[in-house]
Amino acid sequence: MPPRPGNRRSGGRIAAIVIACLLGVALIGGGAVFALSVVSDNSGGGDEPDVPSDALEVAWKSGLPRSTASSGSTVQWPARWLAGSTLVLGDENGVRAYDTGTGRQKWKVKPPEGAGEPCAMAPEASGNGVGAVLFDAGGDECSYLAAIDVDTGAVTWSKKLASEYGANVPQVYAGTKHITVGLNSTESIQMFDVRSGAPSDPLASARINCRYSYVFSAQHVVAKPDCRDELVVLDTQYGGRPTTVSKQQGKPLRILSDHPLTVAATVGEGDSSPPRVLNFAKDGESVKSVDLTGKAADVVFNDKDNGITESGLYFCKLRDGSVAALDLRSGRVLWEGKGGGSAFVGYDSAHRRMLIAEPDPEKSYWSRVGALDPDTGKLEPVGTMVLPDGTYLSGSRALYAYETGKVLAIGERADDGKRLVVAFEAQVPAP
Secondary structure (H helix, E strand, C coil), rough: CCCCCCCCCCCCCCCCCEEEECCCCCCCCEECCCCEEEEECCCCCCCCCCCCEECCEEEEEECCCCCCCCCCCCCCCCCCEEECCCCCEECCCCEEEEEECCCCCECCCCCCCCCCCEEECCCCCCCCCEEEEEEECCCCCCEEEEEEECCCCCEEEEEECCCCCCCCCCCCCCCCEEEECCCCCCCCEEEEEECCCCEEECCCCCCCCCCHHHHHCEEEEEEEECCCCEEEECCCCCCCEEEEEECCCCCCCEEEEEECCCEECCCCCCCCCCCEEEECCCCCEEEEEEEHHHHHHCCCCCCCCEEEECEEEEEEEEEEEEEEEECCCCEEEEECCCCCCCEEEEECCCCCEEEEECCCCCCCCCEEEEEEECCCCCCEEEEEECCCCCCEECHCCCCCCCCEEEEEEEEEECCCCCEEEEEEEEECCCC
């Protein structure tokens, strides 16, 4: 069990010892007796906070309502997104925005009339400042969709979505032109104009003509017809006719990136078939397939905690519960964590570094930020996330976001369970 933070001694300052020697000479039974009086200066003494020497400076912190929300392996909830200088947090207490510079709460979303508490959010806002949130529609159906203005928190439009099979695996993405929603793994996806909410069928022009499996993101839908060895790719933001990529067996597992389009898929048809990565060219038609072997074959592509960068680096969970950083262009594992407890923080594009939070090697209850160099696979230390009073957030349920030079951590303080969002100053090593 980790110690209670703030009540340990970690060296501190050595108190000055003033020794006064009073020499008294007395004839007691013919002998001499020396009397020694010692005075200790304990100014500044007492228990000091257990703070590591590389503790990151705290820019600000803010209290949050307690959350008991939990999620399955594919849906991130509670959730957050970062849009410019705005951090948006969502849980059963509501959807709220904070200024990343000061920690001040900017707004809180008022749920649409007839909607319950929020239950899912898009992983990020669109490039033109629109977010998407799903609310409870009654009967534990997470199917009341609302488009949110990121600047003000206002609901620009909302609607209750129909579902024949229930909203047991809700997913929602916000793009610059459309919001795309999938409520379960059985029914087709639904797509709506990001400004007006007008519905459209993203696969109406695809002419698939048989059952199919599909994955989707903020900008693409990738479908695999059961009756043909091909993939159908649709750009939901910029339109145009669907692209057909022939000689493609296996089913799509997840869209890993929209720029460029990168898709995880299986090699064969069975669920136990090994995975591969499809790297699409800019034309959307030519594709390079990279089979994943060795440790890379153990990636769990549908895990909610995975994160990708624009440089083709992929932070992922493995089947044994450990984590790794994967180069999607080569299929090579660049770095492997020593066990569970590590989490993706973000990507620093200026320094080409993936930021990862991992347990401190000596005190595993602390979380330390490291910067992964994609060229060497070396994780360089940035600093440890411990507050000045020696308290720290429990790493098991923490969420992270990264704004240039600043790590935003959301979690529960280990000593009292109080939920906080903390902004740590983080200087990433230069290349």
